[in-house]
Amino acid sequence: MKKFLMCLLTVILALCLVVPVVSCKGAAETTIAETTVAEATTAEATVAETTPAETTAAPEPKTIVWWTLFNENEAYADVFKEWVADYKEIHPEITIDIQWIGRDNISKVAAARGAGEVIDIMDQGVGGMVPIIQEGQTLALNDYLNTPSFDGNGTWLESFIPGINENYADANGQISAIIYGLYSYGIFYDKKLWSDNGWNPPSTWDELLALCEKIKTESNVAPITIDPADSYMAFWYWNLLVRLGGTGTLYNAYMDKTGEKWGDQVYLQAAELQQELLDKGYFINGFSGFTYPEGQKRLATREAAMLLCASWVINELKDIVPEDFEWGFFSVPSVSGGVGKTTDMAYWPLGWVIFKDSKVAPEAIDFLKFCTSASNAQKLAEATISLSSIKAAGTSPLLQDMKALFDDPNIKTFLTEDGIPGDYAASPFFKNQNDLFLDKISTTKFIEEMKKGTKAYWENK
């Protein structure tokens, strides 16, 4: 009897072990390489018009899986849910399964897809999706972009702000990301505080310096505030580079594998202009000890007069600003002798990609077209206080100053940090920029370190 019980126990234990191992192995076998590629499917997919009115007899129920970087309690989530509900009314056979992943979306998508999870669409800051695009995992969208938009007034591509999607095209001009919202950079201030003190937005660098000196000497307010966070401390530098050398200046330095391009005068000059602000004490006292977002809060509490940041700051501070706070914005001033203009506007976009192996690519395209209709895009822009990528869409009244710049026919958009890739940005760019900003190295040492760091970066590539 004892022997029988021991044998039975062994069998049960063995089964407990084998069953989960086998099912894990089964899931692991469904790798990206082995899933039936939608390449043939998407090639065959109708590039022809897909309008909401088109229906086939007894359409097959399909599910589009969408992993988003937003959490369910955010303003973006409310709009996404509305889109999904509205689309369901038009296409009852399509279910959009949104997963609220959070800011680490890209990392979790990578892990999930590696384990064989089916994901059709993901969204993220588009720069964050560049690695996944470069790996060839995403669907090229050029053909789809040349089909009519949801609103039916021109092609889908024409409905976007010119160049917004194209800036993320690869070397062959293939566009893989659809941008649905963007934040732009500039100097934010409180119009009420400024009008009370008789301060006016400067349009040149010299005017900015004079204004900062006036604010510092004639008031208790610090001229400029900042958060001592990685990319935030670099805002001044790369904006100044663009004003001095035009768009592409930082990118060109990145592309020079010898690093010697950093020896050009423009790079040192931008560092020296930034250093001038620091040396003259225009940044708020104690900023180096701030924990994000303490720096930007100082704008809301009127302890600082201005902040160079992206327009997400309005949404982030909306619950803190006093009732009479009036958001004002002006572009980073032009620099004497520089080729860049105040209409050169950097932007940080949010966008979608569709995975190449998605079995519902045509349906996903139709859904994204729906989301980027003028009315839906405007709904998103107003609710989230962001700019829309869609020309015809309006935005929140809080962003009218910025919107006016984007409506300017002379506008030239460029990518955050001039489009340098994330790994180069992290090191050597932010690393040395932080050291410069925090007064650990001089401007000339910064240039030397950037030369060395760029060379080492390419050697390790």
Place this chain on the structure above:
Amino acid sequence: MKKRRNFIAWVFLVPSFVFYLIFIIYPALNAFRVSFYKWSGFSSNMEFIGLKNFGRLFLDEDFLRSLENTILLMVIGGIAVFVIAFIFSVFLSSGIRGKKLYRSIILFPFIVAPVIHSVYWGLLVFSPSSGLLNQLGKLLRIKPLQDFIFLNSKHMFWSALFVLVWVSVGFYLIIIMAGMERIPKDLYESAMLEGMSEFQMFFKITLPLLRDVLTVAIIFWCINAIKHFELFYSFKGIMPPRELWTNAIYIYVIGFGHRTPIFQLGYATAIGVVTFILIIIIAVIVRKIIKRESYEY
């Protein structure tokens, strides 16, 4: 009979052993393999690059800085934790009333989530304008305290280490006290009769008899210090500055990026392998330094 006992032992050992092989040993061996590749983690495309990842480590200033932080955390933090834990244990073993209450209070920070500590200390205590310490300095008119910036690039590592030590002391206090309570009281009575001072009793009786417990506690601290992540990562808000990067944080940053995408999983794994080797070396060194002698009592 012996064969039967062995068979029963194997029956119960084999499942755990197989589980350990599959979920611990295999991933570790796979990590060694991945460290020889260049890999983003997004696809199965992996490029074999040999020892290049390891060679890169010696020239990587960020890695060297994070390694330095890790070693400082382990050594300075460890000394602080054990000295304070010993002081508390001597105090609590002296027969005072309310020992259990004091022990609970000292242990309490350890059971609170590290992120809560980061928020509390980072935003409420160390903040330069509204933080407790600077405001206290302002109230008491102690200018150096009022103006001291605890979280600038020079001081933030030490501020974070202070918090980590404060959090950790309770746990090691419990371990040390458990060891101290095993020491027979008559040894101390005999020592007192012989005329030994408290100081001598501590070094001649308490410490030697705590050797086994201390070896385990120190190795435990070293391993936790080397793989420390949460408190330092969250200490300065959502973007940990380089001054707070430890080995574990750097592995995460290189593997996945924080706000900026990096995705160099091959290189991150190489750092992980080096970290693993470091842990082994330290464990061997600690065991050699604290020589094991068995005391029977």
